[in-house]
Amino acid sequence: MLKVDNLNKRFGRVNAVKGISFAVGKGEVLGILGPNGAGKSTTAQMLAGVIPPTSGTVSICGHDIFKDPVAAKTDLGYLAEGAPCYGEMTVAEFLAYAARMRGLRGAAARARVEGAIERTGLTAVARQVIATLSRDCRQLACLAQAILHDPQVLVLDEPADGLDPDQRFAVHAIVREMSAEKAVVISTRDLGEAEAVCTRALVIAHGETKAEGTPDELRAMDPNGSLETAFRNLTTGKEGK
Numbered sequence: 034m035l036k037v038d039n040l041n042k043r044f045g046r047v048n049a050v051k052g053i054s055f056a057v058g059k060g061e062v063l064g065i066l067g068p069n070g071a072g073k074s075t076t077a078q079m080l081a082g083v084i085p086p087t088s089g090t091v092s093i094c095g096h097d098i099f100k101d102p103v104a105a106k107t108d109l110g111y112l113a114e115g116a117p118c119y120g121e122m123t124v125a126e127f128l129a130y131a132a133r134m135r136g137l138r139g140a141a142a143r144a145r146v147e148g149a150i151e152r153t154g155l156t157a158v159a160r161q162v163i164a165t166l167s168r169d170c171r172q173l174a175c176l177a178q179a180i181l182h183d184p185q186v187l188v189l190d191e192p193a194d195g196l197d198p199d200q201r202f203a204v205h206a207i208v209r210e211m212s213a214e215k216a217v218v219i220s221t222r223d224l225g226e227a228e229a230v231c232t233r234a235l236v237i238a239h240g241e242t243k244a245e246g247t248p249d250e251l252r253a254m255d256p257n258g259s260l261e262t263a264f265r266n267l268t269t270g271k272e273g274k
Contacts, residue, residue, distance in 0.1 A: 034185055037092075040054065049240050060212060064233070065219070066235065067236060067238055071238050077114070077218070093108050094186065113190055117175065118175055124158055132182070145183075148181070176189070189219045228260065251267075
């Protein structure tokens with residue numbers, strides 16, 4: 034459902050992403066793990082068609098995200114880092130606008146908006162202006178727009194960033210529930226989040242793939258079975274030490 038082939042991105046002299054390739058099928062949650070500056074968000078932005086790659090391809094349900102963007106993005110839900118929203122709109126207005134952009138109208142649009150609000154726990158603030166909301170509610174509002182059209186592929190950049198423990202649990206539950214019928218990519222630096230929801234993880238550092246496997250397979254790379262130590266060793270170039 035999502036296929037990435039030899040993805041590269043340069044910003045001037047900086048090679049931010051270097052030859053990343055992977056595929057994600059229905060029922061899978063792939064975590065892109067790495068420290069700050071590893072290239073996670075840049076990769077997520079290319080997957081979503083926000084910025085073009087220097088080279089390489091991204092295919093969503095058989096459609097190239099840059100050569101056939103409308104078809105590809107029809108099947109895509111994207112939560113960007115920092116949860117950008119239109120602050121002058123209420124939550125309900127923002128989601129109604131997102132529904133219109135997705136081609137939804139009338140009762141179908143209202144049902145999707147109401148469902149997304151309920152699913153993300155935003156009922157109490159649905160009529161509140163986004164600029165007046167707390168950071169966690171803005172995060173959930175942006176997540177709601179990513180899922181309201183029931184996309185086949187979800188790309189979520191730090192989806193639980195800024196949320197309290199109960200909200201994080203709820204977001205992880207949403208991801209697990211939706212992933213049964215979808216392909217999901219989560220960009221995160223949170224190993225606990227990766228263990229909670231990811232079926233597989235791609236560890237990157239300095240824009241390069243360092244390892245790929247299930248959380249248990251990554252944990253086994255450390256003699257003591259520590260995922261944290263394995264991750265630290267992979268991202269600092271200390272494999273086997």
